[in-house]
Amino acid sequence: MSDSFQFISLSQLKEKFPEGSWWVQHYQDFNEDHIAAYYNGDLTLPFLDLDWEKPFPQQQETILIFIDGNLTVDNLYNENTDGAIGLMVMGNLTAKNIAVGGQEIYVQGDLLVEEILCGSYNHGEAIVNGNLHATVLIEDDEYRIKTSGQQWTRCTINIWEGEGVFQELPVDIGELLVDDVLDIDDEEVGFLFGMLISLLKEGRSALKDLNEGLKRERTVPIYFTDSTINEDNIMKLTRSVLMPKDKHYFDFEEQGAYFKVNREHVDAEGGRWNPSIYMKDDHNHYFIYLEEEQMVSLQRKSVDEGAIWEDITDKPQEQLKDISYYWIMLLTCVNVSELYLPSIDRHELKEVMQHPKIKALDPAGEENDGFWDGSKYYRFRQAHTDEDGDDLDARIEIQTSDGTFYFYTLDNEKYVSQHYQPPNQYGRESISYLDSKRWEASGRYFTKFMQFISREIAEGVNAEEDK
Template structure:
């Protein structure tokens, strides 16, 4: 019994009162309650004194950070989940059902239970169980890889044999945890973190209409799956996908298209994984998604992104598109209305194209490696780079946030190439961080009070700092040469009072 009390104390999950209740219920023998209370108090306070000497952070504190990050990434991560694996799975499904009702679709789960915790205390090995909510080995493998990468990033000694039916082990794990009155490591913690998170679509795939029919209360956008032949009549005749299919005897007839009816608002779209991590495309699996079609407007609160610039999923929106950032290439992006990108649009590689029937407005527009841009309306760019031709390397650190560009001393920096770092940008996007420096672009001061050609406005420009020490200011407006002169002293020391503007075609 003393051994059991010590394990409960060292677990750090139970108060003195809870330990007393567990022990008295578990042992069906006469117990001197007063003596039992003394033993529990003694072991509890000895453990508390020992905790003052622990190096920080403890392994448990680091594990809490990892589990919180996993939850923020869409994986339910639970501490002390029941006594057995079955208990832990039941707890994971309880979280899953609650999150579905709140409009979230978790990618999978991981946990350790009470018996695992005992093993960690006794032998410094903590097993971590994991799984998914759908029977898909590739999905489970991806979930395991993500869990392991997070654990290794915190320096844990991780062992796993690669079998999705085997558990992950943390070796050399020193279990050090002290109970505190405000402990909160239960199911509620995981649910609250996931509910508030904005995890990548690679983990949170929009749920198809036909999946999990018994679950109806959800805000997850629903799509319908079609073949290209079934929806091609909805496509604009001038889009590449339609015209290419027509010219090549139905080349895309059997390709998969996801259709969103009406307007769609999402946090982000990852065009490499439009169906989530369980649709990572292997050639033999025939799981590729050729195209996403939105029949209304599309609002993307964070980003539209893809890493692979050869064969990523295409996107056709019949209405307008708004996004914070777009980093794309390797597919057709067709927009029937206007495109508004708050910070950066970057189209990369000659296997991709952007077609916009309306206007395009963005702070920073970049096209590299012969990316095809077709804009029928107006272009409103505060900065525009075409490959390295328009790239002023000195502007990079002024415009872009740290991590979004290569420095000259970096191995991946190539002289003469555009120094943008896609990987660094994506890390910032996943963390909901801006790509552009705060306060960029700088708004120039207004010289004129309005857009009229008036005496007042002429006097304003004549008095401005544009002239410097000169009396004449020249510039071009399209193909017209403009010269502006202000009063000055002539050779005789007399003031020339003439002010004039001249123009020549």
């Protein structure tokens, strides 16, 4: 490889060093014995090892590789992260895997990584003037990556916490990386940077099938197994987890439509009402009512002023497409609620909130009291009356590494209410019942929280016993 390079002093490259590079300010700190390996044009390599002396054993004072073009390499790496050869690419850098540390990696164009981009230790950084695309980004020891363009990754792994975020879903590191690069004991899983380098030198991949990381087997049966508008399904709606104990109905909005499910009840005037469903979109009101003879009645009315209800029970199926569409949407939403709402134990959360270690925190949850697990922040709010006289329910909030918030509130006797707040926005939002990925993420983050807080509480108990 050295035959294709020119070995020149750093001062000869001073006009080529781009603004923002470490070398602009520091090339004069080196003498003429410290040299750069300069390549003019596009270069393709099977691998590039940036450990001292490895690329150019006959040129031991090489401290920088300067590619005046594009660089394509299968695996780019170095093992010694206290210091290593710098790399400057004035075009695009394309690699299958990159695992580096201890130097500046400067890319004037785009950085494209097919599998893993891993920067280790705080002695180095990567600067990308273009866009960064990587399947997996491994964050290790405060390594810095600066991107001027767009940054896109399918998965980000936090080494400190031993977990990752894959397509917005939290996953364990062991679901993403092969065992060879993991230090596994009974309580936690660590990451072995040196073993990652060894695998890359052997030409092996450190990734498992990423799609497996999204899969979680659930044994909960589907609540509605058919979508027929009949008595059985109407009654199941009235007995669903969404039906509160203190009201005769539940309601919600989904994709611009309003839904309200009423169970059998007696109104304020003493009138008895059978179970019913009311739905409304931009064009029509829909009413599904269970008659005394357990027959189902279907009604529709335009939203136009002066419109009257029309009985559509016996209409041809072709004319029932709209009411059937919203009926199926309603059943789908309730199916999702039955799958995810019971998965968080309300009693378990109440016990956590009453633990002395949690009660010792700021009860309003406004003084940044809480816990940090290395990638997520947990805050707690006890039930209290605020200064405006409003009663606030107990809740916890989880702030993820990308700035998303998840809220879990004890405001319902049957389940824990879940909300979220997107990054860079203010104000919590209801989670759409049709957004199963958001529900899955909320559930997984809560599971991570319970694992973390259980360890914190156990460590506190052990510390007291050791006194």
